[in-house]
Amino acid sequence: MIARLFPLWAILFSIFAYFMPAPLAALSDWIVPLLMVIMFGMGLTLTWEDFLRVFRAPGVIGLGVALQYLVMPLAALLVAKVLALPTEVMVGLVIVGACPGGTASNVICYLARADVALSIAMTAVSTLVAVLATPALVWLYLGETLPVPVAAMLVSLVKIVLLPVIGGTLINSLLGKRLDRVRDAFPLISVAAIVLVIGIIVALNQSRIASGGALVMLAVVLHNGIGLAAGYGVARLFRFDPRRARTLAIEVGMQNSGLGVALAVKHFTAMAALPGALFSVWHNLSGAVLAWYWRRRDESPGVARTPPRGSVK
Template sequence: MKRIFKFIEKYYFIIILLSVAVSLVFPNSFQWVLSNYGGVNILNLLLSMVLFTMGTTLKVEDFTNVFKKPKEISVGIATQYIAMPLIALALAKIFSLNEALTVGLILVGTVPGGTASDVITFLSKGDVALSVSLTAVSTVIAPIITPLITLVLIGNQIHFNPVDMFLSIIEIVIIPIMIGLILNSKFPDFCERLKDYLPALSAIVICLIVAGVIGANKQAILTSSSIIILVIMMQYFLAMMIGFGVGYLAGMDRKQIITVAIELAFQNSGLSTGLAKAHFPNLAQATVPGALYSVWQNFAGSILAYLFRRWV
């Protein structure tokens, strides 16, 4: 069983591409991902599972590292929540994206870093402790920062309730992470054994979310794919470049520079998809950028990890 989970973890980028292919050929196969069952939103439940698995890998020390590496943490978090939203807004305007795709792209920019960044940092021989700390801190402050920045960037054009978004992030992100964190503090040996299985489980869940969103928006993706895919790729690589530049200017070493660049480029795209569906229900295409970004960041990240290993 462990071998199967390790296989899934290792070849995640191939599995996510297969999920996309299946969802385009059989778009209704993953329709259940975006549905409600017994009053429970399946998409939000799946996202909570991913964040719970993240919580079981965290310790209180991951948050106290803020005081051990104040410069690296502050630079990484500040760049995360300043550069990424501005990149998204600029690209949306340059390429004249429609209202729905603009919302989706900005949400990709305003959500915290994704858990996949920790895995890619490890594969890249980066500073894993710094990566975990950046992901943890950016996620914990997301309930306030994400709705606030989203409101500033699109609140005048598109109505949404930032308080409801705040509550959604608390429900989807913070509560599952806290449960996982408590479980890890009370039963560390058990959580340590879970580490062999949780990355693959998270990978499967993300694949389901991506397949569900792409299947539901198949026609919209096929008609606007060339533009939005180009924008997503540019958003990713601009984030990488800014991460390298900021890390270098801040006087970080190579491992830390790689880590900040990865953390900046790897967004919690699943969360952006969930927020788009929950708070912009009249803009169906708003879920598309998050789904496509998830596919691209994992595919490109796997390739870049190989190159980074040779550089460090």
Template sequence: MKIISKIEEIFSKYNWLLILVFSVIAFISPEPFLWIVKHTAILLGIAMFGMGTTIQVKDFAQLTKRPKEIMIGCLAQFTIMPLVAWAIATLLDLSTDLALGVILVGCCPGGTASNVITHIAKGDVPLSVSMTITSTIFAPLLTPLWVSLLADRLIDVSFWGMFETVVKIILVPIVLGITVNYIIGKSKNSNIGQKFIDCRALLPIISSNTIITLISGIVASNSNKIVESGSIILGVVAIHNLCGMMLGLLVCKLLKVEYTKSTAIAIEVGMQNSGLAVSLATLNFIANPLATLPGAIFSVWHNISGSIFAGWRRSHSSSLNANIKIN
């Protein structure tokens, strides 16, 4: 178990680097990774199931312990990111496909990577997890709704089609994971229950590998598009991501949210479930192939920028604590 814990720690700490390395490999030599995109929905479902198995029923009690911060975080996420995405797409007059892709990213819930980044930043991890759970629960309604409102001028959007997709690849796997965790937890004294508990430490590693695999496949299938439009979209994605984190911090400052909680909220707002954005583009907007590109690049970028942001907040936190001790 110590070995598994050590491996999990390495994956958590260097997840961004693994994503970057495999993305570069997939970009240079895409052929071995092309099969992955056909199974995007399944892979994302596996990652979400893994997330579900790490959630216990008692974790939902956190939702009642800090409703103010969770509400601030989720409202900020489902307003700042969609509206900034729409503003960027409009101001830069992006093509229909790219604008749709940017809006899809902006309308998605928080990603599980935000929990790892919050941990690195010494932020409030339980709050981060609670916000991810909450935004994911509301995603089947809010994601299609926002996309319908913001992208309707670009293309016909099927609200119910997107609703069904989000339910199938996000909500159902997470609920199944929570259910399995609950049932096994109740029978932890049995052989099957104990074996599951022993193996549960592997699930975050499997989820991380699944996300790395998924992003690699996305990059591989979009390698030509990245050459053509990658620099533009990288700039757009970077601005979008930076605006999310900085405006998240600004909202927290205005509402006087304390440091570790504001760190968690800013990271949660800025880091989206871009895998969902790619899945929605792949399954619901087949006629707009370039719509997958912003999600693909965001998947790589936000892990890198999130790690940099975490390092800054962590060092700033240490400075604050040092000043408090001196005073």
């Protein structure tokens, strides 16, 4: 029941965090360990064959990464122009659009029963590409130079994603069915963990959310929605199966917005960091709703249930 009401818990906890931010803001150091626990649980659902299967189809990874860097920065610029956002806010939105995928997308893919192995591969590749793509795209659309700390990002990716997933996959390979009870418990643990993470993010950004204004929030919602729709739509156009389509939707629509905030604050202004801060909150909430919807579809009578594995058969 708790897992099925995932978006409701996420929204309620976000409201609590907004009005009572202090207790949750004090838990900021918990974000990384919580994400690592979720990633370990993902690993328990994966085998080495899942990763081999993904890397046998590099075109899928390439398409997803290309969509992310083509759609998101351009969509950010167009949304900013249509809504006539202030220049500083437009800068921040474009920076978020030019960022690679983040670890939150891997969590949402897991909860949505998408292709986790593909999601992890796309996040890793987009992070590597970011060293050239992010500054190039910011320069193209804004005419500004922007150094990207890709080495630090890769260290975080290894620490938060790769090591826990590899550890879980190794244990799954060694113990197999003996882990069934533990494995079945991890979706619930993951839901509780990501709801707590969302609450902490809301608490940490409470002042920015309060000063953000409806127009900037609308821009973030539209930007995220365009990415989700483009990823899913193009995947289905290429006749990808539903699980890979879900994965591309999530990977294209969800950005490493924390990086966007850091780059905006360091190289521009606090106002330029506002879209990234709001995106950090919103893409987790929209991802939670999508994960809930897709899981409900899998569990509906008459619909073939998607096996909770990490990759497409």
